[in-house]
C-alpha cells in the first residue's frame with residue numbers, strides 16, 4: 180500500500196515519503212486519509228487541500244443501460260473524470276499485457292474479471308490522474324469487487340448512480356451499438372444480464388441501504404435521461420480543483 184501512496188504525488192519528497200510510510204505503518208491510515216491530515220502541508224510542497232480525498236461516483240446499471248453515454252454528459256457538464264472499468268480492461272487486452280488473454284476470454288463469456296486485476300487498474304488510474312472527482316463506470320460488478328475496492332482505496336464511494344432500464348431495451352441498445360465489441364452479441368448479452376441480476380444487484384442494494392444510491396429511470400432519450408441526472412450533480416458539494 181505504501182508504494183501506492185508514494186506514487187500518488189510526485190511532490191512528496193523522499194524524506195516526507197519515509198515519514199508518511201512511518202505514519203501509515205504506525206496508524207494504518209489509508210492513502211486518502213493521509214491527504215486529509217496535516218502531514219502533507221501545501222506550504223511545504225505537499226499537495227494542496229483541493230487534492231484531498233477524491234469525490235467518487237460509482238455508475239451502475241445493466242449492459243446497454245446507458246452508463247457510458249450519461250458519463251460523457253456528466254463529464255461535459257460537471258467536469259468529472261470518467262473511468263470505465265470495461266475500457267480499462269479492454270486497454271489491457273490491446274496492450275498485450277500479461278492478463279490480456281484471460282481478460283479477453285472473460286469478457287467474451289460475459290463473466291467477471293478477478294477483483295485483484297480490476298481494482299489495481301482503477302487504483303492506478305486514480306493515482307495517476309490530476310483530477311479529484313471521478314465517475315467509475317461499470318464497477319463494482321460484484322460484492323467481492325466492492326469489498327476489494329473499499330479495502331484497497333480505503334474509502335467508500337460518495338454516491339452511486341443506478342440506471343434502471345428494462346432488459347428488452349438494454350438488449351436492443353447493445354445489439355445496435357455497432358462499436359465492434361466482442362461481447363455485443365445475443366449469447367454474451369444474455370449471460371451479462373444474468374450476471375448483472377445475480378452479482379451486481381446485491382451491490383446496488385448495499386448502497387441503497389447506505390443511503391448512497393440515486394436510481395435513475397434509464398428509459399427515454401439521452402437528453403431526457405440526462406435531465407434526471409443533472410439535479411443529482413447540481414446539488415452536490417465536491418472539491419473544486421484550484
Ligand SMILES: Nc1ncnc2c1ncn2[C@@H]1O[C@H](COP(=O)(O)OP(=O)(O)OP(=O)(O)O)[C@@H](O)[C@H]1O
Pocket residue numbers: 240241242243244245246247248249265317352353355356357397398399400401404
Ligand atoms: N437513451 C438512449 N436511447 C437509445 N439509445 C441509447 C440511449 N442511451 C444510450 N444509447 C445507446 O445504447 C448503446 C449502449 O449505451 P452505453 O454504451 O452508454 O451503455 P452502457 O451502460 O455503457 O453499456 P455497457 O455496460 O455494455 O458498456 C450505445 O450505442 C448508445 O449510443
Ligand SMILES: O=c1ccn([C@@H]2O[C@H](COP(=O)(O)O)[C@@H](O)[C@H]2O)c(=O)[nH]1
Pocket residue numbers: 242264265266268285286287289290291292293297316317318319320324362371
Ligand atoms: O469491473 C468490471 C467491469 C467490466 N468487466 C468485464 O468487462 C465487460 C464489459 O464491461 P462494460 O462495463 O460493459 O464495458 C463485462 O461484461 C465484464 O466481462 C469486469 O469483469 N469487471
Ligand SMILES: [Mg+2]
Pocket residue numbers: 246247263265317
Ligand atoms: Mg459502457
